[in-house]
Amino acid sequence: MVDRRPYWKTVLILLIIFASVVFAWIMRLREPQTMMARVPDKMVALTFDDGPDPRFTPAVLQILKARNLSATFFIIGQNASEHPELVQEIAKDGHIVANHSYTHPHLENLTKDQVDSQLSETDHVLQQILGPGAPVPVYFRPPRGNLSSNIEETASEMNKQIILWNVCVENHTTTTPKEVEKRVMKLIDQNHGGVLLAHDGGLDRTLTIQSLPLILDDLKREGYQIVPLPVYLHTRSQM
Ligand SMILES: [Zn+2]
Secondary structure, eight states: OOHHHHHHHHHHHHHHHHHHHHHHHHHHHHHHHTTOOOOOOOEEEEEEEEOTTEEEHHHHHHHHHHHOOOOOOEOOOHHHHOOOHHHHHHHHHHHHHOOOOOOOOGGSSSSSHHHHHHHHHHHHHHHHHHTTTTHHHEOOOOOGGGOOOOHHHHHTTTTTTEEOOOOOOOOOOSSHHHEEEHHHHHHHHHTTEEEEESSSSSSOHHHHHHHHHHHHEEEEEEEEEEEEHHHHHHHHTOO
């Protein structure tokens, strides 16, 4: 009789390896959510991506100023070089200037050198606009929230903290300011707060501009603290 045990042993080992690879892959896919899962109670940090854009950034700045709120702007380097005056206005209003890559590519498919140049070129153009005294951006948000080991390693080598989000204002299911307000507030209430992402550039952001005052006023009415990102992150680190 042929002894088949060694064969099954190999199959078992291969199965275990396969299961581990699948598990690691699933955990990797889950990362963007889990990284931002913990939320300081009733605390919100505002973030804006894809600007600056002369069509929408001034309106966002005005809405924030009217409510004396501070936000973080994840800026695309190329847009900054086209509209340096808007970057200056963002910084002058006391908001945090952060890095969102140079051309908003699918960064997760790029080599480490390419990721590096996307981040450093953006830092460079922001420093040129804001002057040598301005701090180098410490926060980085990868386009679409997609991660890779190249992105994570480069960000860490450049001493940048990767910031994702809990709730996004824009969603294809909501088409009126009231609908946007209702959906966003429902998600914020479910999370008891979180990092809110809205966009001030890229596509047509008219709906965002119309919805933002409603959301900000709801947050205030419901007793949420709207804090700068460093305050939010510090509070979270103490949890
Ligand atoms: Zn983006």
